[in-house]
Amino acid sequence: MNPNYDLLISSIQNERVKQWASLLDKKHRDRSGQFIIEGVHLVQEALKSGIEVSVIVYDNERGIPSELRDAPKLGSSGYEAAKAAEWVQASRAVMAKCTGTDTPPPIFAVVSKPEHDQSALYLENSLVVVLDGVRDPGNVGTIVRSADAVAADAVILGKGCVDLYNPKTVRSTMGSLFHLPIIEGDLAELLPIAREKGIKLVGTSLQATHTCYSYDWKQPTWLLMGSESDGLSQDVRLQLDEAVIIPMPGGTESLNVATATAVLLFEGLRQRKY
Known part of the structure; x- marks a missing residue:
């Protein structure tokens, strides 16, 4: 130097x-x-x-x-x-x-700012995290780190999400934003393309009849997670192929969106690798 x-x-x-x-x-x-x-x-x-x-x-x-x-x-x-x-x-x-x-x-x-094309979104057997209106920088940063940890193919930030390059978001990624493609895009355009390519769109719901442990994470999957207060928007929810629930036998009724995303991603990793 x-x-x-x-x-x-x-x-x-x-x-x-x-x-x-x-x-x-x-x-x-x-x-x-x-x-x-x-x-x-x-x-x-x-x-x-x-x-x-x-x-x-x-x-x-x-x-x-x-x-x-x-x-x-x-x-x-x-x-x-x-x-x-x-x-x-x-x-x-x-x-x-x-x-x-x-x-x-x-x-x-x-x-x-890194430039990423969208090819990483449609890789064979892809695992992609899709965020819909997640506004908290700490949550987005933690989700990016979890996606990096399980070697997910990409993260998509839909409209209404916090800016990835907000200093608080950047700090909370702890460098993971340099390790995988993070793409800001319009979910109304991207989700139909994914479905056409045979990718399953999966989200969470308290009314779901399947747990996250019975879902087959070995198939190409985009995991859709919604805002901290409202969950997935109605338009995005209507695109889902499958809704799963995280079993919580204890006293709490819900999990923070970053924690819930980590649980789901690591179950996907377990099924795919272990």
């Missing part, structure tokens, strides 16, 4: 700082095709993934984190990506301005 040790940005009025800070707003992310990632782990994952990392900004008082100086910790491709990026020192005030946090991270980076 060749950090630009001569370049130190200390003022939050600097034009580059204003540009970076603007990426905290969705309209500027959409316009530029870029977003901000914060912290050592996310920067590591971005570098290793091959995504375009244009600039890496680090706290001048703390210096470059050791994890990002060592080639063995980044792998050869990650280390090459780190060398190709522009490195800039910044004051603590600049770090706080660009990350919108009271306790700024030691490092952040500006990266380009």
Whole structure:
């Protein structure tokens, strides 16, 4: 790496700082095709993934984190990506301005939104998570991590979902957004195509007569999960081929959408792999 040790940005009025800070707003992310990632782990994952990392900004008082100086910790491709990026020192005030946090991270980076085609959605024996109106960043991030953990083929974010590149959502994915395709799309268009290709559309319902353990997850399946308060929208619910219920013999009546999605995905993994 060749950090630009001569370049130190200390003022939050600097034009580059204003540009970076603007990426905290969705309209500027959409316009530029870029977003901000914060912290050592996310920067590591971005570098290793091959995504375009244009600039890496680090706290001048703390210096470059050791994890990002060592080639063995980044792998050869990650280390090459780190060398190709522009490195800039910044004051603590600049770090706080660009990350919108009271306790700024030691490092952040500006990266380009990954481009994914839709081929991953229709792979043979596909397992895809489809979110309909899930608005909580923590829930979406956790669901992306669960999908990554079971090696699902993709995640689809339908209309009404939180922006994937919202800083809170990005943080909550813990780097998993760099590991699998996450596609924002119109479910009214995508679901009929999936059905035409023989993919089963499965959701949850308290009125379902089949449990998630009796469903055959070995067949091509899209798992549809709805909003935290209302569940699946009516239009999406009408597209379902199958509704399942998660048995809950204890006292609780329902599960958080991220927890329920994890239960279903890991049952799918169990049937497919074990």
